[in-house]
Amino acid sequence: MSKVAEGSLAASSMVVKAETKNLNFHYGSFHALKSINMPLYEKKVTALIGPSGCGKSTYLRCFNRMHDLYPGNRYDGEIKLYPDNTNLLHAHVDPIEVRMRISMVFQKPNPFPKSIYENVAYGLRVRGERKASIVDEKVEQALRGAALWDEVKHRLKDLAFNLSGGQQQRLCIARALATEPEILLFDEPTSALDPIATASIEELIADLKGKLTILIVTHNMQQAARVSDYTAYMYLGEVIEFDVTDTIFIKPKNKATEDYITGRFG
Amino acid sequence: MPPSSASYIEGLSAVAESVISDRLSRRKTRHLRERFIEFILFSAAAFSVFVTLGIVYVLVSESVVFFRQVSVWDFLTDTQWTPLFDDAHYGIMVLLSGTLVSSGVALAVAVPLGTIIAIYLSEFAPFSVREVAKPLLELLSGVPTVVYGYFALLFVTPLLQALIPGLPGFNLLSAGLVMGIMIIPYVASVSEDAMRAVPMSMREGSYAMGATRFQTATRVVTPAALSGITAAYILGISRAVGETMILAIAAGMQPNLTWNPTEPAATITSFIVQVALGDLPHGSIGYQTIFAAGLTLMLMTLAFNVLGHVLTRRFRQAY
Ligand SMILES: Nc1ncnc2c1ncn2[C@@H]1O[C@H](COP(=O)(O)OP(=O)(O)OP(=O)(O)O)[C@@H](O)[C@H]1O
Ligand SMILES: [Mg+2]
Numbered sequence: 001m002s003k004v005a006e007g008s009l010a011a012s013s014m015v016v017k018a019e020t021k022n023l024n025f026h027y028g029s030f031h032a033l034k035s036i037n038m039p040l041y042e043k044k045v046t047a048l049i050g051p052s053g054c055g056k057s058t059y060l061r062c063f064n065r066m067h068d069l070y071p072g073n074r075y076d077g078e079i080k081l082y083p084d085n086t087n088l089l090h091a092h093v094d095p096i097e098v099r100m101r102i103s104m105v106f107q108k109p110n111p112f113p114k115s116i117y118e119n120v121a122y123g124l125r126v127r128g129e130r131k132a133s134i135v136d137e138k139v140e141q142a143l144r145g146a147a148l149w150d151e152v153k154h155r156l157k158d159l160a161f162n163l164s165g166g167q168q169q170r171l172c173i174a175r176a177l178a179t180e181p182e183i184l185l186f187d188e189p190t191s192a193l194d195p196i197a198t199a200s201i202e203e204l205i206a207d208l209k210g211k212l213t214i215l216i217v218t219h220n221m222q223q224a225a226r227v228s229d230y231t232a233y234m235y236l237g238e239v240i241e242f243d244v245t246d247t248i249f250i251k252p253k254n255k256a257t258e259d260y261i262t263g264r265f266g
Numbered sequence: 267m268p269p270s271s272a273s274y275i276e277g278l279s280a281v282a283e284s285v286i287s288d289r290l291s292r293r294k295t296r297h298l299r300e301r302f303i304e305f306i307l308f309s310a311a312a313f314s315v316f317v318t319l320g321i322v323y324v325l326v327s328e329s330v331v332f333f334r335q336v337s338v339w340d341f342l343t344d345t346q347w348t349p350l351f352d353d354a355h356y357g358i359m360v361l362l363s364g365t366l367v368s369s370g371v372a373l374a375v376a377v378p379l380g381t382i383i384a385i386y387l388s389e390f391a392p393f394s395v396r397e398v399a400k401p402l403l404e405l406l407s408g409v410p411t412v413v414y415g416y417f418a419l420l421f422v423t424p425l426l427q428a429l430i431p432g433l434p435g436f437n438l439l440s441a442g443l444v445m446g447i448m449i450i451p452y453v454a455s456v457s458e459d460a461m462r463a464v465p466m467s468m469r470e471g472s473y474a475m476g477a478t479r480f481q482t483a484t485r486v487v488t489p490a491a492l493s494g495i496t497a498a499y500i501l502g503i504s505r506a507v508g509e510t511m512i513l514a515i516a517a518g519m520q521p522n523l524t525w526n527p528t529e530p531a532a533t534i535t536s537f538i539v540q541v542a543l544g545d546l547p548h549g550s551i552g553y554q555t556i557f558a559a560g561l562t563l564m565l566m567t568l569a570f571n572v573l574g575h576v577l578t579r580r581f582r583q584a585y
Contacts, residue, residue, distance in 0.1 A: 064474055071393075099476040110471040113490045122485075123475040175475065 016082055017042035017183060017213040018063070023077035023089075025058060025067070032058045034237045036077075040183070045205060045214040047224040047245065050234035051260070056217040059234070060185050063088070063215065064102045065095035081182075100127065103176035104185040108192045109168035111160035111175075116152050119160045119171055123179035138178050145211075146174035147204050166197025173204065184208065186216040190223065202227050221261065225249050233257045325564060328557035335551055341558065347521035347532075349555045350546075356555060358562055360523040364438060364531035365563075368513055369506035371442025371527050372449055376502050379446075380453025381495070387454070388461035389483040400455070407451035415515030418444035423516065436518030436530035445512050449502045456501060460494020461487050493578040500574035504567050510535035534559045 018040040025033035032055050040046055048056040058067075065088070067073040078087040081101070088098045103123075111119050118125075120139045129135055139156075143149040148170045152163070160171055169189060176184055186205070190198040205227045208214060218224050224231055225245060232242040233254070241248065241257045252258045333341070336356045344357025383403075387396050423440040427433045464487050472482040488495065518530030519540050532540070538556045546553040 066470065066474065069470070069473060096476050096478060099474055104474040106467060106471065106474075108467060110465075110467040112468065112471065112486050113492075122472070122477075126475060126477040126481050126485075172471070175471075179475070 014044075015042040016040070018082065018088075019078075019080045021078040021080060023059075023062065023075070023079060025055075025062060025076070026074040027058075028072040032237050033062070036239050038232055038239050038242045040213055040215060041230060042082075042213050043210050044229040045209045045216060045227050046230040046232065047228035048215065048217045048232050048234060049219075049221065049224050049260075050240075052219075054234045055237040056234055057187050058237075060104075060187050060215060060217050063183065063185055064099050064104050065089070066104070068095045100179065101181060102183040102185060103179060103181035104187070105169070105172050105176050105189050107188045109165060109172050111163070111168050111171055114160060115157050116160050116163070116171060117156040120174045120178050122175060127179065139174075142174040142178035145177045145208070146170045147200065147207070148174055164197075166193050166200060169193060169197065169201060170204065173201070177208075181212060183213045183215065186214065186218075188217050188219060191219060198223075221249075233260060235260075322564070325557055325561045328554060329561045332551070332554040332558045335554075336558075345523050347523075347537075349552050354551070356558075357523070358534075358559065360521045361532055361534045361537050361559060362562070363523050363525060364513075364517065364521075364533035365507060365535070365566075367525060367527050367531070368438045368442040368445060368509075368517060368533060369503065371439060372445035372506040372509075373499075373502060375443055375446025376449035376453050376506075377499055380450045380498065380502065381457060383450065383454040384457035384461055384495075384498075385483050385488070388458045389479060389487060400458070403451040403455050407448075407455070409448075411448065411509065411511040412515070414444050414448050415441075415512040418512055418516035430528060433528055434518070434530050436516060437528050438513075438517050438524075438531055439527040441513050441516040442527060444516065445506055445509050448509070448512070449505050452505060453498045453502045456498035457491070457495045460491035460498065463494065464490040496574055496578045500570055503570045507563065507566055507570070508535060510539055514539050534563050538563075 016039045020036050020038050020040075023033055023036040024031065036059065048059060050056055061067055062075060062079060067075070075089045077089070079089050080086070081088050086093060088102075112122060114122070117139055120142050121135050124135050124138055129138075140149060140153075143152060148167060151167060152158075152171075160168065163171060169192075173189075190201050193201065202223060205214060205216065209227075209229070216224075216228065228245045230242065231245045231248040233240045233248065233252075233256075235256060241252060241254045243252070247253075248257060249261060252261060341356050341358050343359070344355050345359065346355035346357050347360035348355045387399055391399065418440045419435075422444055423433070423435060423437065426437075426440055426443075427435075430439075433439070461483075468486055468490055469482055472486040477485070513533045514536040517533065517536065519532045519536050520530060521537070522529055522531040524531055538559055541552065541556045
């Protein structure tokens, strides 16, 4: 990506974790994603921005094959996952294997009707992990990683529904972290939260970067500017511009991107 | 203040008053109409409560007459039930054992099968299958119980006799099995409704963690729907305990204190029909027994419902 190399981040240290190649996606007959090409850099945060309905969630949900859950959806093209060079959209690739490597945090916190502990242990349990000592250790590690450990360590057996909204969202992040995913997907993780909870989640994302690759959808321009290294601007199912975040926000090459960033978008 | 302006203000306030009183009166009629509607709704609710209270009153007062002649202790501990003999005994355990054994057999069939069907329909079945299966299940629960009774007596019992040599023509096992089949649609349908009500976002959360369909169904959807599923089981138990026709037809009506499902036995309900159909003189002790038996039945159903509530709350805390 020579285009990216021009940006403010050093090009030398960048490793491509995943690459979208000519991705098209259909909801039945509705063409929701059109010829998307863009990389995802390892241990960096990439933000997807764009007006409502432009296909941000649709694109994000291709990464963990969420669309396989509903009939009538069709992927064309590839998302290559490196270093093993697998096309995770290929029909012969088991979506469960993909989801074992790529975790997701949803817009609204969606804890399971289980204890705090069991929520975080869920991914390990479905992978067949039986050893209590390993599960204990990974649950604690994940809760620490999600900056929730100190708040819940005395009440791990409590029902997760008893946590506040912000705590529930951090619990969902802990749940996603517990299985040590290679990529973490966030779909507007703070849109259901108040400003203080939002700040703590953003801080968390800043801490996580450097540990794993993050792709985040956000409606909040400041949030994209604050947390991400790269930004893609999407419009009507297309990626209009992809670049280093600073470039997108300071001197975007595309007029449409500039209009959206500066709020002149209709 | 010049008089003209005073009269102007007066006039204004008069207009305002008339408008307000106009509004007030309209509000008043609306108020009356709402009171009337409220009254009708309240009467409907009160009517059903009064009918229930009436039934309870009759059961209790007639039972009191019964318990004046038979002690509660004898009623609960006697091992014989011979209210129509000269040497009368009134041990309700005899009938209760029949009810419990047949209900136990029925639940052993209906709970696992009903739950499996619910999980299949809610989490696995394609849309087309569900569209056909759901009304079919509901149709099945509309079959009159007499039909099930004869099905038990004339089809299931001979089948069982081939498997279990020496099985009597009337037995609790056959009646219980068929009763279980009868209850399956209730358990499945109510459980399925509860599972379908679990929000999709919760399932997506589970799938996103790499869970299979089966893991999602059993570890996330089922606990999330647990209160509804428990309600389904309680409904099933109430149906089983109160079922009459199948038992009267296929289980025989002789009182028999037994925990063995392969024996014939009367249940509380089948005894009540038997007595109610016979021509016992009003007010005789034999006639009075059916109220005591009915009261027992009602208390049992009540106990199961309370248990259901407690369990639901307990489970909700525990998972
Ligand atoms: N299940 C579906 N079936 C058909 N069309 C859909 C479906 N889900 C989304 N769409 C359409 O696909 C387009 C992209 O939707 P998507 O949810 O990806 O938008 P988005 O960019 O995430 O918007 P928002 O910011 O509002 O969340 C929209 O036009 C939407 O109407
Ligand atoms: Mg979206």
